[in-house]
Amino acid sequence: MSTQVTEPAPPGPRSKRRSRTGRVLTALGLVLVLVGVGMLGYVGWQYFGTNIISKQHQAELRQDLVREWDAPVRATEPVEIGDAMALLRVPRFGDDYVMPVVRGVDDASLASGVGWFPDTARPGRVGNFAIAGHRVTHGEPFRHFLELRAGDEVVVETRTHVYTYVLRDDGTDRELDFSEGWVLDPVPGAPDAEPTEKLITMVTCSELFHTDKRSIVFGELESAVKK
Numbered sequence: 001m002s003t004q005v006t007e008p009a010p011p012g013p014r015s016k017r018r019s020r021t022g023r024v025l026t027a028l029g030l031v032l033v034l035v036g037v038g039m040l041g042y043v044g045w046q047y048f049g050t051n052i053i054s055k056q057h058q059a060e061l062r063q064d065l066v067r068e069w070d071a072p073v074r075a076t077e078p079v080e081i082g083d084a085m086a087l088l089r090v091p092r093f094g095d096d097y098v099m100p101v102v103r104g105v106d107d108a109s110l111a112s113g114v115g116w117f118p119d120t121a122r123p124g125r126v127g128n129f130a131i132a133g134h135r136v137t138h139g140e141p142f143r144h145f146l147e148l149r150a151g152d153e154v155v156v157e158t159r160t161h162v163y164t165y166v167l168r169d170d171g172t173d174r175e176l177d178f179s180e181g182w183v184l185d186p187v188p189g190a191p192d193a194e195p196t197e198k199l200i201t202m203v204t205c206s207e208l209f210h211t212d213k214r215s216i217v218f219g220e221l222e223s224a225v226k227k
Contacts, residue, residue: 142204
């Protein structure tokens with residue numbers, strides 16, 4: 001008796017389509033996994049990695065600035081964008097809080113410390129000394145900004161003086177759109193007025209994540225002590 005072997009039928013068009021669809025779905029799933037991992041890595045870098053790098057850089061800037069102050073004064077000492085110009089102490093933020101104040105509010109400057117708006121007054125001068133800092137990422141210099149209270153002291157040290165400002169309001173009192181530039185005026189809210197007071201304005205993001213809102217506090221100079 002003979003045995004007849006039947007060969008399997010070749011896959012039909014429907015089977016081929018299912019196979020092709022499976023490969024596409026597998027590839028798409030792999031791409032989505034890689035994108036998810038990449039996004040997690042980016043977020044992790046922004047909220048953790050930048051803090052490590054910035055805090056190290058800020059500590060170096062503080063040390064370099066103190067050494068510079070101890071050196072003889074040069075005839076001219078231009079301050080370029082990104083250069084440290086003062087030290088900021090805010091007792092509300094802790095006894096060990098000392099942050100370099102750098103010229104400029106571009107991304108690189110704000111990653112180096114608290115940024116000073118160059119078109120505003122210098123520390124201790126008549127007008128409005130305006131500074132800004134991150135609440136999250138890049139060292140988080142203003143992380144506890146919303147905890148500020150009216151009457152808090154803000155101390156700014158330069159090569160020659162220690163200036164103590166007193167805040168007029170709480171960190172939660174004023175939330176404005178980032179486009180509200182009047183807060184940087186020599187007399188905030190009165191662009192044509194002649195300044196007579198020595199003010200400070202502090203600016204930060206209103207929320208921990210990306211936002212167009214800014215929290216603002218104002219203060220006035222209480223004392224200036226020559227070093």
